[in-house]
Amino acid sequence: MILRDFYLQTDVVSIAKQLLGKVLCTRMNGVLTSGMITETEAYAGIVDRASHAYGGKRTSRTEVMYRQGGTAYVYLCYGMHSLFNVVTNVEGEPHAVLIRGIQPIEGVDEIMRRFQKTKLGVSVTNGPGKVAKALGIHVIHTGTDLVTSSGNDGAIWIEERGFTINPSEILAGPRIGVEYAKEDAHLPYRFLIGWK
DNA sequence: CGGCCGATCCACT
């Protein structure tokens, strides 16, 4: 399991790239599901107009973003989708990485059940709402500690399993759905595994 | 309070 020091790094853009190829795991009702992270987006705290914490805003929803790195930030989008983020940086610095895509590894049967499908296409691998759905993550899991929760039910954690991603395999581009963020909307803070 | 709309997804055309 990845330990605290990884999440406490101060460069959220670097962490977003390092998370590619790592394995996001959950244990829900005793069932393990996991997937290799294939797509991420960095949200750079109070100076990032696309971040929920822009300008140092604190609300009951965003409060967990101010906890220490290694905390889960999960919120509801469009009234029906849970989106999972990894809080990074030291306590008080509300940085986060949105996980936008995974490739399922363990618990494929359970993942198919959650989607009510009998086979998994690439359709499960991209889209932040689908990532949370595949792994059984909901808004009630916001605040879960990714370092100390493993073993408990409702646990969420990340593992390094030796999937090596070459820098040349990482594609970067602007983040999705943040047109409102003005001059920050075009920042190349979206990363995914691809080809060159 | 009221109203707008979002870090989305899917079914349809």
Added chain:
DNA sequence: GTGGATCGGCCGA
């Protein structure tokens, strides 16, 4: 390519 689903957070009055 388009629109419906569906609702909590947030802001302005």
